[in-house]
Amino acid sequence: MKKLLIVDDAAFMRLSIRNMMNNYDIEIVGEAANGLMGVEMYKELHPDVVTMDITMPEMSGIEALKAIKAHDPQAKVIMVSAMGQEGMVKEAIINGAKTFVVKPFKEEFLYQTISKVLGL
Amino acid sequence: MLTMTNQEFSQLAAYIKANYGINLKEEKRALVTGRLHHVLIQNNFRNFSEYYEHILTDKTGNGAATLINKITTNHTFFMRETDHFEYCKAQVLPYLANQVKAKDLRIWSAGCSSGEEPYTLAMVIDEFFGKERLLWDAKVLATDISSRVLEEAKKGVYKNAEIATLPAQWRLNYFRKIDNEKSVLVDRIRNEVIYRKFNLMDSSFPFKRKFHVIFCRNVMIYFDAQTKWELVNKFFDLLEYGGYLFIGHSESLNREESKFKYIMPAVYRKE
Structure with a gap:
C-alpha cells in the first residue's frame, strides 16, 4: 500500500482527501496543518507521495515543497491549488512539484493523479 | 420609566431568538427596555406583558416589524474595516x-x-x-x-x-x-x-x-x-x-x- 501525507491547513480539506482515499489502496500516513509540520512529517514518515496545499500559515506550500525537495530530491509532491493560483502553481512546478490538482476535484481524479505520479 | 420583569424579558428574548436568531443576553435588558420604552408609551401599553401579547396576536406583522427594527442595532459607517x-x-x-x-x-x-x-x-x-x-x-x-x-x-x-x-x-x-x-x-x-x-x-x-x-x-x-x-x-x-x-x-x-x-x-x- 502506498503512503500519502496530506498537508493542508484546513481540517475540512484534510478530512475530504482522507475520505476520498478510503476507497483506494492508499494509506494516509499523516496529516500536517502547515508547511513547517509538513516538512517535519515528511522527514519522519517517508511517504511515497504528498498532497500539498499552497496557501498555509507558518510556511507556504511552495516553501515546504522546496524544503522537502532539498531533503529528498526524489520526493513526489502534488500541489493542491485553488482557482486563481496559476502563478503559484507554475512556481511550484519549476521548483520540482510533479503536478497539481485544482479544488474542487473528484476522488477519481485525485486517485488518477496520485497513481500517475507513483507510476501505478 | 417602565420596567421589565424577569419573566417579561425571558419571554421577549425567547420570541426574538426563535424568530430572528438573535440571542439577547441578560445584560441587554436595560438596552432593550430603553429601545422599546417609546413604543409602549406611544401605543398605550401598560407593561411589557401587554406589549408581548400584542406582538403575538398582531396579524398585520407591523408589531413584530417595529420590534425587530428597534432591537437590531445599526452601527455602521463607510469604509468600516x-x-x-x-x-x-x-x-x-x-x-x-x-x-x-x-x-x-x-x-x-x-x-x-x-x-x-x-x-x-x-x-x-x-x-x-x-x-x-x-x-x-x-x-x-x-x-x-x-x-x-x-x-x-x-x-x-x-x-x-x-x-x-x-x-x-x-x-x-x-x-x-x-x-x-x-x-x-x-x-x-x-x-x-x-x-x-x-x-x-x-x-x-x-x-x-x-x-x-x-x-x-x-x-x-x-x-x-x-x-x-x-x-x-x-x-x-x-x-x-x-x-x-x-x-x-x-x-x-x-x-x-x-x-x-x-x-x-x-x-x-x-x-
Whole structure:
C-alpha cells in the first residue's frame, strides 16, 4: 500500500482527501496543518507521495515543497491549488512539484493523479 | 420609566431568538427596555406583558416589524474595516474579473443596515473596472431584516460628516452635495445596489444563483453558536467555488470545523 501525507491547513480539506482515499489502496500516513509540520512529517514518515496545499500559515506550500525537495530530491509532491493560483502553481512546478490538482476535484481524479505520479 | 420583569424579558428574548436568531443576553435588558420604552408609551401599553401579547396576536406583522427594527442595532459607517475593501480591490476583483467569463458578478451584502457597506462595494467595483464597468453586470444585493434601515439605505443620503472619511476622489465622483449638512449618492452608484428585506433565519434562501462574494459583517455576533454554524454552512453552499466570505473583525470561524479556507483575519474562501 502506498503512503500519502496530506498537508493542508484546513481540517475540512484534510478530512475530504482522507475520505476520498478510503476507497483506494492508499494509506494516509499523516496529516500536517502547515508547511513547517509538513516538512517535519515528511522527514519522519517517508511517504511515497504528498498532497500539498499552497496557501498555509507558518510556511507556504511552495516553501515546504522546496524544503522537502532539498531533503529528498526524489520526493513526489502534488500541489493542491485553488482557482486563481496559476502563478503559484507554475512556481511550484519549476521548483520540482510533479503536478497539481485544482479544488474542487473528484476522488477519481485525485486517485488518477496520485497513481500517475507513483507510476501505478 | 417602565420596567421589565424577569419573566417579561425571558419571554421577549425567547420570541426574538426563535424568530430572528438573535440571542439577547441578560445584560441587554436595560438596552432593550430603553429601545422599546417609546413604543409602549406611544401605543398605550401598560407593561411589557401587554406589549408581548400584542406582538403575538398582531396579524398585520407591523408589531413584530417595529420590534425587530428597534432591537437590531445599526452601527455602521463607510469604509468600516477598510482592509476588507482593499483586499477586494487588490485580490478578489482581479481574480473574479479574470475568472467570471459571463461578466456577471454576484455580490451579497447580508445585514446591510443603512447601506454604507453595499454602496462602498459598488464604489470599489466602479473604481476597479473603470471604463470596463459598462461591460459588467455587477449589482450588489443588499439585504437586512429591518425595513426601516432599508428605506433609509435606498435614499442614499448621508451626512457630510459621515462621508468625510472617504477618499476625496470618491466624494467628488460619487456624491452630490444637497446642502451643508447632507450629500446624496449619484444614481450611477445608487442603482448598482438592489435592496431586499430578508431574514437570515428563514429556512429557505430564495437565491437562484450562487454568489462570488458574501459580506456578513458584525451580524452573527448576535447569534448563538449553533445558529451561526448553520448560517455559515448556508453561506458555504451559496458561494461559488473560489468565492469569498467576509465577516467582522471581532468574529471568527473555527478553523478546525469550518469548511472555509482561512485567508486572513475575517476573510474566508470556499476552495
